[in-house]
Amino acid sequence: MTTTTKTDRAPAPSAGGRAVLDASGVTMRFGGLTAVRDVNLTVDSGEIVGLIGPNGAGKTTFFNCLTGLYVPTEGTVSYKGTVLPHRSHLVTQAGIARTFQNIRLFANMTVLENVLVGRHTRTSEGLFSALLRGPGFRRAERESEEQAMELLRFIGLQDKREHLARNLPYGEQRKLEIARALASQPGLLLLDEPTAGMTSSETEATRELVLAVREQGTAVLVIEHDMRFIFNLCDRVAVLVQGEKLVEGSPETVQNDDRVIAAYLGTPFEGEPGEAEVAEVQAAEGSREQEAQDQEPREQEPREQDSREQEGGEG
Numbered sequence: 001m002t003t004t005t006k007t008d009r010a011p012a013p014s015a016g017g018r019a020v021l022d023a024s025g026v027t028m029r030f031g032g033l034t035a036v037r038d039v040n041l042t043v044d045s046g047e048i049v050g051l052i053g054p055n056g057a058g059k060t061t062f063f064n065c066l067t068g069l070y071v072p073t074e075g076t077v078s079y080k081g082t083v084l085p086h087r088s089h090l091v092t093q094a095g096i097a098r099t100f101q102n103i104r105l106f107a108n109m110t111v112l113e114n115v116l117v118g119r120h121t122r123t124s125e126g127l128f129s130a131l132l133r134g135p136g137f138r139r140a141e142r143e144s145e146e147q148a149m150e151l152l153r154f155i156g157l158q159d160k161r162e163h164l165a166r167n168l169p170y171g172e173q174r175k176l177e178i179a180r181a182l183a184s185q186p187g188l189l190l191l192d193e194p195t196a197g198m199t200s201s202e203t204e205a206t207r208e209l210v211l212a213v214r215e216q217g218t219a220v221l222v223i224e225h226d227m228r229f230i231f232n233l234c235d236r237v238a239v240l241v242q243g244e245k246l247v248e249g250s251p252e253t254v255q256n257d258d259r260v261i262a263a264y265l266g267t268p269f270e271g272e273p274g275e276a277e278v279a280e281v282q283a284a285e286g287s288r289e290q291e292a293q294d295q296e297p298r299e300q301e302p303r304e305q306d307s308r309e310q311e312g313g314e315g
């Protein structure tokens with residue numbers, strides 16, 4: 001079932017062609033359910049790769065296998081040629097950072113503090129130095145703060161450094177999560193639905209931010225349901241369907257592939273539709289309209305707070 005279509009698009013401007021990420025034969029089973037089946041995926045340096053697929057296709061599970069949250073049933077994940085351990089903090093230390101589908105910020109910490117937490121894997125100051133607050137610690141602290149502020153300027157949140165994370169509008173919380181991930185100075189950034197719940201202008205700003213991240217030398221693997229965002233951003237797109245990689249190639253190749261269209265829309269009816277088919281289509285359209293109505297308020301107001309405090313070691 002797995003078919004790989006070669007990309008026909010020129011590589012990204014800064015692409016070095018070297019694999020930053022190499023996931024090989026990754027399979028994840030939960031009891032009788034195979035959420036991810038024998039998936040191979042590479043991300044080269046300088047690349048922005050998209051991972052798309054219908055709900056429940058296994059995209060987040062695949063990310064969890066890449067970042068050491070799950071131990072894959074089969075397969076290996078390498079970062080710059082070294083097989084990664086199955087421990088999320090070691091994966092972060094190696095150079096892979098991520099954001100989560102459900103925002104995970106320290107809600108009661110300030111914007112600046114959230115970014116500082118993301119930096120802890122890159123500071124060398126030990127426990128005693130921190131306890132004694134000696135000159136080495138204070139210097140490291142100053143440097144950390146300067147770099148965190150640089151990141152806040154990069155994402156445009158410098159004026160909100162003292163705001164509590166929970167008081168930020170939803171789109172800014174998503175940005176802050178990206179800044180926190182970038183604070184660990186990753187060579188690869190994994191984004192799980194970075195534009196979910198965003199307005200169209202916030203989505204465009206996020207697209208520009210991801211391009212800027214790439215310009216700074218970080219490769220990106222991004223899961224997203226917003227096809228316009230994916231096809232306007234990515235050098236290469238892989239499609240997961242029911243845990244398997246169905247197609248991979250340039251945005252043009254993927255959006256014109258009948259199998260991808262069928263995976264999202266279902267197989268078209270043969271011949272004239274009968275009453276049952278007409279009823280099915282009407283029901284589907286009704287529920288889609290309802291979904292659109294349900295989503296409308298989210299466009300204007302920040303979504304209800306869903307940040308939650310959790311250990312900083314994962315991301």
Ligand SMILES: Nc1ncnc2c1ncn2[C@@H]1O[C@H](COP(=O)(O)OP(=O)(O)OP(=O)(O)O)[C@@H](O)[C@H]1O
Binds near residue numbers: 033059
């Ligand atoms: N910890 C778990 N235990 C059991 N089943 C799981 C677990 N995590 C995910 N699954 C199942 O694996 C399948 C893939 O889920 P996953 O969240 O990876 O999909 P997804 O592609 O990210 O979907 P969405 O687009 O809705 O976020 C689903 O059937 C899900 O119920």
Ligand SMILES: [Mg+2]
Binds near residue numbers: 059060061101
């Ligand atoms: Mg998901």
